[in-house]
Amino acid sequence: MTSPTAAAPHAPLPADPHRSWYEESARGRLSHLLDAGSFSEFLGPQRRELSPHLALFNLPRQFDDGIVVGAGALAGKPVLVAAQEGRFMGGAIGEVHGAKLTGLLHAARQMKRDVVILFDTGGVRLQEANAGELAISEIIRATVQARAAGVRVVGLLGGRAGCYGGGSLIAGCCSALVISEQGRLSVSGPEVIETNKGVEEFDSKDRALVWRTMGGKHRYLIGGVDLFVADTVAAFRAGALAALDRPPTLDQAVLAAEQARLERRLARFGDTADGTEVWARLGVNQPTDVPDMDLDDFLTIANRQREGADAAR
Amino acid sequence: MLPAEILTSLFPAGHQVTEEGGLLAGTGRLDGQTTVDVVGITGKTYPGVDEALTLAGRILDIAARPAPAPLLFLVDSGSQRMSRRDELMGLSETLAHLAKALWQAERAGHRTIGLLYGGSAAGAFIATALACGELVALPGAWPEVMDLPSMARVTKLSVDVLKEKAATTPVFAPGLDNLFATGAIAEIWDPAQPLSDQLKAVLARPATGDERARWGLDRGGRQKAAAIAREVEQLALAHG
Numbered sequence: 001m002t003s004p005t006a007a008a009p010h011a012p013l014p015a016d017p018h019r020s021w022y023e024e025s026a027r028g029r030l031s032h033l034l035d036a037g038s039f040s041e042f043l044g045p046q047r048r049e050l051s052p053h054l055a056l057f058n059l060p061r062q063f064d065d066g067i068v069v070g071a072g073a074l075a076g077k078p079v080l081v082a083a084q085e086g087r088f089m090g091g092a093i094g095e096v097h098g099a100k101l102t103g104l105l106h107a108a109r110q111m112k113r114d115v116v117i118l119f120d121t122g123g124v125r126l127q128e129a130n131a132g133e134l135a136i137s138e139i140i141r142a143t144v145q146a147r148a149a150g151v152r153v154v155g156l157l158g159g160r161a162g163c164y165g166g167g168s169l170i171a172g173c174c175s176a177l178v179i180s181e182q183g184r185l186s187v188s189g190p191e192v193i194e195t196n197k198g199v200e201e202f203d204s205k206d207r208a209l210v211w212r213t214m215g216g217k218h219r220y221l222i223g224g225v226d227l228f229v230a231d232t233v234a235a236f237r238a239g240a241l242a243a244l245d246r247p248p249t250l251d252q253a254v255l256a257a258e259q260a261r262l263e264r265r266l267a268r269f270g271d272t273a274d275g276t277e278v279w280a281r282l283g284v285n286q287p288t289d290v291p292d293m294d295l296d297d298f299l300t301i302a303n304r305q306r307e308g309a310d311a312a313r
Numbered sequence: 314m315l316p317a318e319i320l321t322s323l324f325p326a327g328h329q330v331t332e333e334g335g336l337l338a339g340t341g342r343l344d345g346q347t348t349v350d351v352v353g354i355t356g357k358t359y360p361g362v363d364e365a366l367t368l369a370g371r372i373l374d375i376a377a378r379p380a381p382a383p384l385l386f387l388v389d390s391g392s393q394r395m396s397r398r399d400e401l402m403g404l405s406e407t408l409a410h411l412a413k414a415l416w417q418a419e420r421a422g423h424r425t426i427g428l429l430y431g432g433s434a435a436g437a438f439i440a441t442a443l444a445c446g447e448l449v450a451l452p453g454a455w456p457e458v459m460d461l462p463s464m465a466r467v468t469k470l471s472v473d474v475l476k477e478k479a480a481t482t483p484v485f486a487p488g489l490d491n492l493f494a495t496g497a498i499a500e501i502w503d504p505a506q507p508l509s510d511q512l513k514a515v516l517a518r519p520a521t522g523d524e525r526a527r528w529g530l531d532r533g534g535r536q537k538a539a540a541i542a543r544e545v546e547q548l549a550l551a552h553g
Contacts, residue, residue: 042548043541052537053484057468069545071552080549095484099526099538103545110550124435126467129458129485130495131535133435134525137443137497138542140409141523144416169439172409187404187436188395195466196395213401224403252377255417258410259370266362266402275401313406 017234021158022182024233026068026083029118032233033156033240034072034081041070043100051094053128062088065096069104074116075241080108083118086161092125093166098135105142105153114152114248116240117174122189123165136166143173147250152176154243156236157183157216157225164189175313176246177225178239179216181295185224186214208291212275217290217298221279222265223307230295247311257312265307282306314451314504316355316387319430322508323385324349332356336364337387338371343509347516350375350423353387360437361394365407368441369414376414381422383516386415388442389431408436412444419446424516429454429489429498443497446520449511450489450498457487483534496529 021029030039043049045063054061066088071080082101084091101117108115124132143153155174157163162184163171171177171185179185188196190204203209212218220228227242229235269278279287282305290298316337320328324341330351331339335358341349352371354360360368375384393404419425427445432455442448442456450456464485465472479486483494492498502511526542529535 040552042545042552049537049541053482056478056482057470071549095535095538096541099541100545102526102538103542104549106542106546107549110546111553113549124458126459126464127485129464130491130497131484131529131538133439133458134443134492134495134497134529134535135538137439138523138525138538140412140439140444141416144413148420166436166439168405169409169412169436172406173413185405186400187393187408188400193395193397193400195463202397213397218401219403222403224406250413250417252373252417252421255369255373255410255413256377259366259373259414262362262366262403262407262410263370266366270362270398270402272401273398278401 017232019233020231021180021233021236022160022231025087026085026118026120029233029236030068030072030081030083033116033118033237034074035076038073039070040072041068042104043069049096051096051128053094053131057127059127065094065100066091067097067100069100074237074244077244078113080104080113080115081118082115084120084159086120086159089125091121091159091161092123093121093132093135094125094128095131095135097125098132098139102135102138102142105139105146108151109142109146109149112150114154114244115146116154116156118156118159119163119167119171120159120161121163121165121167122161123167133166136170139170140173143170144250147175147248150248152244152246152248154178154240156240157185158231158236162186162189175248175250176227176243178227178229178236178243179219179225180229180231180236181216182231183216183219184210184214185219211291218275218278221282221302221306222269223261223309226309228299228302249311254312261309261312314430316389319387319428319508323512325507325509334364336367343512348382350382350384351387352384354390354441355387357389357391357432359391359394360441361396361399362402362404362407365404365411365440369407369411372414372418375423376418376421383424383426384418385512386425386427386441386445388427388429388433390433390437390441392434393436408440411440415444424520426512426515429456431455432457435459447499447515448497449515450501451504452489452501454489455487456489456492456497460487491534494529494532494534496525496527496532496535
């Protein structure tokens with residue numbers, strides 16, 4: 001084993017809590033999420049652990065393979081963190097990228113240390129598809145094992161690449177999820193559905209349809225996530241802290257409750273065709289107004305009408 | 314092999330496994346002592362929210378039983394169902410729930426053995442076959458993350474170029490041999506031998522942890538994953 005790499009240097013923080021989470025890089029998000037100066041990176045870019053597969057496709061590689069993993073503190077509480085970089089290959093998960101997260105989760109289980117994952121991924125990296133697919137399966141297993149050991153695994157969903165494909169299945173194994181309006185959580189992305197099923201099934205150019213089907217507001221209203229926050233670095237920090245107060249428990253009772261919750265969702269909404277119909281059935285008076293509502297108005301209505309997950313995840 | 318042939322070869326003492334809506338459920342008798350719970354997805358079915366929840370519900374019922382029998386998950390699926398309704402209803406949650414249900418069964422003492430005998434792809438593969446404690450396959454199984462024509466569209470390379478590249482590495486192209494080399498599959502069974510004996514041999518071995526990164530290294534399909542994961546783990550532990 002080599003010695004731990006030095007903590008990555010941080011630029012002095014511009015004290016602007018209103019900075020957009022969506023617009024930030026993975027490293028920028030981490031620097032605003034964690035207590036100032038608390039972050040230490042593992043296998044940082046100076047180690048140049050490049051993807052061994054992208055050269056075959058003559059594609060550029062990145063020294064951190066599109067994910068930053070390390071340790072830090074949140075309001076004084078030590079946490080392990082992983083941040084995906086949506087600006088490198090859409091945050092897609094390859095062999096090295098995935099293995100960094102798997103290793104972090106294995107350590108979390110042994111240390112009983114909570115983990116915060118900053119999702120920003122289109123899913124498996126196709127140029128190393130088999131390695132990426134297996135990495136996701138290994139990450140899922142490591143996540144549920146960590147949770148069974150009492151570790152909270154919190155997912156933050158507000159990155160520019162969304163949280164798609166296998167990334168969305170990892171998110172589905174987290175103990176709590178925080179999302180912004182800009183967050184998108186879905187297995188098949190809009191382009192994938194359109195390519196496979198035709199534009200009549202899903203018009204990927206229709207951005208309003210994308211938000212109504214897989215966007216943050218819809219996911220919050222149906223209980224697919226636990227907390228809805230503004231698209232700012234300060235709001236995500238507050239959301240992460242609140243999510244870390246939720247229980248990590250994953251056992252037969254939690255999964256039976258999740259089964260009942262998801263069955264109830266299908267019974268209640270399974271015949272609807274659009275997000276607005278779901279929201280109308282939830283009792284939202286003007287469902288077509290939901291996409292344009294500001295944060296306060298939305299939360300006032302959503303917190304009264306939404307389906308909660310109540311730790312059944 | 315067809316599902317009926319597989320079940321006959323697996324359970325010479327008889328089985329009550331039935332198919333409905335592309336899903337399998339029931340039990341089989343491996344021998345006089347051992348009954349195996351069977352679930353499955355068959356006929357290249359694309360699991361959506363309904364199928365994933367049905368499977369997860371059955372698996373959670375099995376997990377809750379006091380006497381933990383082995384659980385065999387037969388897999389011949391498509392990818393996850395790609396539709397507006399499935400995503401509207403939260404397919405990511407239901408597929409993750411299915412993977413968690415399988416893990417819960419394993420944690421409750423059931424050996425969970427996936428038997429991949431046909432196709433499986435993308436998110437469906439992750440939530441079914443790959444979520445079992447051990448995955449075995451029959452020759453002719455065809456696991457894939459994405460088919461080559463779709464991959465050609467995304468990577469803007471021709472299928473011929475992709476095939477040429479696939480000859481040099483198992484890391485991206487579909488197929489059983491490639492997924493085996495990356496460590497996804499514990500072993501490939503011999504269809505000429507009784508499947509019951511091969512299942513008994515798997516069950517006779519003690520269950521291990523997740524060995525897939527090591528297999529990927531040993532088989533040359535994933536040369537970095539095991540070392541990277543181990544190093545990050547060690548660095549985190551050392552950091553404290």
